Amino acid sequence: MPVEPLSQKEIEDRLAELPGWSAEDDRLTRSYRLGSHFAATAMVIHIAQVQDELDHHSDLTLGYNTVSLSVNTHSVGGAVTELDFELARKVEDLAPGHGAH
Numbered sequence: 001m002p003v004e005p006l007s008q009k010e011i012e013d014r015l016a017e018l019p020g021w022s023a024e025d026d027r028l029t030r031s032y033r034l035g036s037h038f039a040a041t042a043m044v045i046h047i048a049q050v051q052d053e054l055d056h057h058s059d060l061t062l063g064y065n066t067v068s069l070s071v072n073t074h075s076v077g078g079a080v081t082e083l084d085f086e087l088a089r090k091v092e093d094l095a096p097g098h099g100a101h
């Protein structure tokens with residue numbers, strides 16, 4: 001089934017399951033804080049691995065002690081789809097192992 005943009009209501013319903021994530025300007029975003037720059041770097045590598053597995057890629061920013069993601073789906077013209085939530089869910093699941101919050 002082709003991926004389609006989600007409605008505002010569908011986005012809000014899914015965001016309720018993902019504390020810390022928000023939707024702004026047709027993008028799903030979240031920033032994480034980590035214990036060190038090295039820990040943040042390791043999390044970026046882990047996210048990159050997951051993104052390649054999913055073949056879905058966020059704009060992924062490494063800060064001093066922070067990792068920030070911003071994602072939408074290019075193939076539908078830059079809207080939020082199930083693919084963005086699938087990536088967000090997987091990042092949420094790996095975050096605790098990096099001590100990210």
Ligand SMILES: C[C@H](O)[C@H](O)[C@H]1CNC2=NC(N)=NC(=O)C2=N1
Pocket residue numbers: 055056057058071072073074075076
């Ligand atoms: C060919 C490849 O499947 C596409 O270019 C993928 C790769 N990663 C992607 N990432 C995102 N965020 N949106 C896309 O539409 C997308 N498309």
